[in-house]
Amino acid sequence: xxxxxxxxxxxxxxxxxxxxxxxxxxxxxxxxxxxxxxxxxxxxxxxxxxxxxxxxxxxxxxxxxxxxxxxxxxxxxxxxxxxxxxxxxxxxxxxxxxxxxxxxxxxxxxxxxxxxxxxxxxxxxxxxxxxxxxxxxxxxxxxxxxxxxxxxxxxxxxxxxxxxxxxxxxxxxxxxxxxxxxxxxxxxxxxxxxxxxxxxxxxxxxxxxxxxxxxxxxxxxxxxxxxxxxxxxxxxxxxxxxxxx
Numbered sequence: 039x040x041x042x043x044x045x046x047x048x049x050x051x052x053x054x055x056x057x058x059x060x061x062x063x064x065x066x067x068x069x070x071x072x073x074x075x076x077x078x079x080x081x082x083x084x085x086x087x088x089x090x091x092x093x094x095x096x097x098x099x100x101x102x103x104x105x106x107x108x109x110x111x112x113x114x115x116x117x118x119x120x121x122x123x124x125x126x127x128x129x130x131x132x133x134x135x136x137x138x139x140x141x142x143x144x145x146x147x148x149x150x151x152x153x154x155x156x157x158x159x160x161x162x163x164x165x166x167x168x169x170x171x172x173x174x175x176x177x178x179x180x181x182x183x184x185x186x187x188x189x190x191x192x193x194x195x196x197x198x199x200x201x202x203x204x205x206x207x208x209x210x211x212x213x214x215x216x217x218x219x220x221x222x223x224x225x226x227x228x229x230x231x232x233x234x235x236x237x238x239x240x241x242x243x244x245x246x247x248x249x250x251x252x253x254x255x256x257x258x259x260x261x262x263x264x265x266x267x268x269x270x271x272x273x274x275x276x277x278x279x280x281x282x283x
Contacts, residue, residue: 045069045130047085052077052122059228065206066253068228069130073122079130081118087147087185088112088132089176091249093212095126099154102283107159109175113152113183114138129210131187131251139184142254143204143268152182158281161189163271169194173279177270178255186252186269192245200238203269205256207231214246 043050044058045067056071073079079090079097090097090110097104097120104110104120112118114136140146161173172190176183186205191213209216209229216223217240223229231237233256257266267273 043069043071045088045132047081047088047132047136048130049080049082050077051080059210059226060208061230064230065134066208066230066251067132067134068208068210068251070210070226071128071130073126073128075122075124075126077122077126079120081112081116083115083117084136085112086114086133086136086138086253087183088130089185089187089251090120091129091131091175091187091189093127093129096123097121097126097128098123099156102156104156104283105159107189108281108283109157109187111155111157111176111183111185111187113154113185114147115149116152116154118154129249131208133253139254142178142184143257144178144184144255147184148181150182155180156283158283160279160281162278162280162282163276164279165274165276169196172276174271174276178252179270179272184254186255188250189248190250191247192241194245195243196241196245198239199260199262200236201258201260201262202234202236203231203252203256203258204233204266205252205254206233207256208251210249210251212247212249214244215242216240216246216248217242
């Protein structure tokens with residue numbers, strides 16, 4: 039047994055080491071964990087929409103395999119078990135409030151048909167070119183959940199415009215670094231940004247790979263757009279991929 043597994047909605051059976059990499063008292067939490075082969079994550083029914091991004095190794099859910107660079111989406115109120123097929127490293131995210139959002143941009147999610155989604159490394163929506171590999175594992179548009187989870191890998195220097203988002207967010211760095219003002223967020227660190235907080239980020243010369251999590255659908259306000267932009271696959275002209283396992 040390693041450190042306490044701090045995701046409040048999950049029981050763990052097996053050997054692991056874990057740590058929380060998000061602020062205490064925030065609306066969102068993020069836990070990174072290393073699971074020994076055979077370790078199980080077990081959800082009851084008292085939880086909101088959650089996701090597990092697989093950094094290395096693989097997870098098995100109901101006979102479906104989620105490989106490295108894929109994600110498991112556990113929709114609100116669904117009992118589930120995910121088992122580490124081999125030694126596996128994960129990033130686990132979820133909301134502090136287990137009640138699913140009902141007043142967001144897309145309204146409440148349907149309660150019928152909720153389950154567990156296993157999304158492969160190519161994601162549901164993607165933009166892949168010489169400057170980036172960006173994928174949505176969930177963009178809050180599914181009928182049965184409102185979770186928003188994106189991964190982006192930029193191989194060279196990148197600088198964003200000054201912008202804001204309408205939802206609280208966590209940005210967890212997997213490779214490289216990002217800079218916000220004088221803050222440097224490196225590998226294994228998480229940047230917390232409150233809703234409607236305007237900021238600008240830079241990467242190092244070798245770019246960055248990070249995952250970005252929000253509880254609900256959001257819009258981005260930026261001088262690059264005439265009006266706030268809905269941040270979703272279709273609205274941002276990404277390619278529909280549907281790498282669903």
